[in-house]
Amino acid sequence: MLALTRGFNLNWKLSSNFNLSKTLIPSLITLPLMAATRPSVSSPTYSTGSPVNVPLKHVGTHNGSFHCDEALGCFMIRLTSKYSNAEIVRSRDPQVLEGLDAVLDVGGVYDPSRDRYDHHQKGFGEVFGHGFSTKLSSAGLVYKHFGKEIIAKELQVDEGHPDVHRLFLAVYKSFMEAIDAIDNGINQYDTDQPPKYVNNTHLSSRVGKFNLDWTDPDQSPKKENEAFERAMALAGSEFLDNVRFHAKSWLPARSIVMECLATRFDVDPSGEIMVLKTFCPWKLHLFELEGELKIDPLVKYVLYQIEVNETLRCVWFLDLRDDRSKQWRVQAVAKSPDSFESRKPLPAQWRGLRDDDLSRESQIPGGVFVHMSGFIGGNQSFEGALAMAGAALKL
Numbered sequence: 001m002l003a004l005t006r007g008f009n010l011n012w013k014l015s016s017n018f019n020l021s022k023t024l025i026p027s028l029i030t031l032p033l034m035a036a037t038r039p040s041v042s043s044p045t046y047s048t049g050s051p052v053n054v055p056l057k058h059v060g061t062h063n064g065s066f067h068c069d070e071a072l073g074c075f076m077i078r079l080t081s082k083y084s085n086a087e088i089v090r091s092r093d094p095q096v097l098e099g100l101d102a103v104l105d106v107g108g109v110y111d112p113s114r115d116r117y118d119h120h121q122k123g124f125g126e127v128f129g130h131g132f133s134t135k136l137s138s139a140g141l142v143y144k145h146f147g148k149e150i151i152a153k154e155l156q157v158d159e160g161h162p163d164v165h166r167l168f169l170a171v172y173k174s175f176m177e178a179i180d181a182i183d184n185g186i187n188q189y190d191t192d193q194p195p196k197y198v199n200n201t202h203l204s205s206r207v208g209k210f211n212l213d214w215t216d217p218d219q220s221p222k223k224e225n226e227a228f229e230r231a232m233a234l235a236g237s238e239f240l241d242n243v244r245f246h247a248k249s250w251l252p253a254r255s256i257v258m259e260c261l262a263t264r265f266d267v268d269p270s271g272e273i274m275v276l277k278t279f280c281p282w283k284l285h286l287f288e289l290e291g292e293l294k295i296d297p298l299v300k301y302v303l304y305q306i307e308v309n310e311t312l313r314c315v316w317f318l319d320l321r322d323d324r325s326k327q328w329r330v331q332a333v334a335k336s337p338d339s340f341e342s343r344k345p346l347p348a349q350w351r352g353l354r355d356d357d358l359s360r361e362s363q364i365p366g367g368v369f370v371h372m373s374g375f376i377g378g379n380q381s382f383e384g385a386l387a388m389a390g391a392a393l394k395l
Contacts, residue, residue: 024201029256046059057083060097061138062106063090063221066228068207068235069137069183070105073117075236076142088232090225105138117141118154119184124378128172128180137183137372141143143176154243166254175242179204197207203238206233253280254289261289264299272297272390275382287337300344301389303382327368331376344375346395364388 059077061070077083089100097107102115109116110124117138119126125134128144136144151167153160181188182204199205211230212219256278264274276282282302289296305328333343345351350362350370358367358377364387368378381383 036265039323041064057086057101058087058089058099059083059086060100060103060106062092064092064240065229066207067183068179068204068231069139069229071207071228072139072179072235072239073104073137073142075232076150076239077146079153080146081149088228090228092315103202104142110141112145117124117145128177130169130172132172132177133184134177134181135184137180139183140172140180143172147171147176151243151247154240155247162334165250166251167243170246170250171242174246175239178202194263203235207235210234245374249281253282254285256288257282257285261286261293261295261299264365267303267386268390269394272300272389272393273386274299274302275386276302279304279306280307282293283334284337286333298343299333300393302333304329304331305382306378308366326380327377327378327380329378330385330388332374332392334375340373340375342373342375344392346370346377346392348374348394349390350374362388362391364391 001117002051017130026139059066059074061074074088074239078086086101086157089096091097094107097103102117102124103109104117107116107118109118110119110121110126111215117121118124119137122270124135126141126144128140134140148159148164148168151171152161152164155163155167157164175284180186182202212227212229216223232385256276257280260274260276260282265271267273267275274286282304286299286302289295330347335341335343347362350358351374352370352372353361354369358370359365364379364384366380366382366384367388377388379388
């Protein structure tokens with residue numbers, strides 16, 4: 001599996017002022033791409049080997065109140081070779097926008113051949129594809145057309161590498177789609193019931209909080225642009241964190257789960273017990289691979305060993321006095337990734353029991369515990385854990 005060996009250069013670059021006639025200056029706001037005294041993350045750049053005298057490119061978006069999609073879109077497009085170091089021009093003036101190299105979230109045009117990426121116009125219905133049906137925002141449009149290039153540069157491979165495509169889809173599913181949906185006003189659930197609680201902690205909400213408050217005495221374009229810089233930095237840093245997580249953690253874990261899933265019949269003839277030979281995040285991968293490979297019957301239990309360095313991860317449901325360094329876990333697979341209900345919980349008569357009481361009730365030596373909900377249990381040996389899973393399938 002590919003290792004993550006390359007990072008983005010997270011330094012602001014000075015860019016020259018956009019030279020326009022004085023008649024257009026009042027409607028134009030150019031974003032200076034440098035914050036010399038602020039060490040925060042900013043739009044990354046790549047060295048493309050181009051001559052230093054290549055004309056600076058300009059990427060436009062609207063001025064005024066901003067959202068996560070154009071802040072992230074501006075950040076991402078500057079990760080590409082074509083628009084590395086591009087200056088951000090914030091304006092709604094059609095004459096200004098017409099003369100720019102790329103325009104995001106304004107202008108009423110979606111035309112990738114001219115790098116126009118707006119999504120507000122009547123009749124727009126572009127989606128990401130690949131099974132996703134959420135209408136795209138300006139960020140989603142930029143990602144659809146440039147995402148593979150960005151990911152390939154992070155992995156230091158060609159865009160045609162299969163891992164690039166896997167990450168391209170995974171990052172959209174786990175990160176980009178929510179930004180598209182929120183910007184387009186698409187509810188997460190099909191219901192007319194009011195939400196049970198308010199969530200103002202997601203990325204789109206946090207980016208929105210960078211907008212100038214109506215009570216701020218300074219409502220100048222300069223102050224607004226500084227706020228947009230911070231919005232770009234926040235959205236961009238979280239985007240890069242997501243890409244890097246998928247590159248260095250998600251991909252290797254997927255390979256491990258796929259291998260373990262392929263050998264499940266060697267563990268138990270039912271095919272419903274999987275042994276995780278190396279501990280890693282496995283739940284989402286299992287659900288996705290079961291769907292992709294059309295697994296039937298579905299896996300009911302996953303066995304894995306608790307290593308010394310994994311102990312603290314599990315203390316939220318276990319007694320700290322237990323020595324878990326050499327023990328095995330039997331975890332019931334949930335019905336869905338976001339469900340607390342298991343496909344087949346461990347038997348009710350085992351739940352809440354520990355140690356000798358559990359061993360006597362289950363008639364399996366080495367019992368450690370079974371959680372009150374039946375979603376997980378433990379045994380001192382692999383053989384004992386496997387016996388617990390096998391017995392649970394029949395009860």
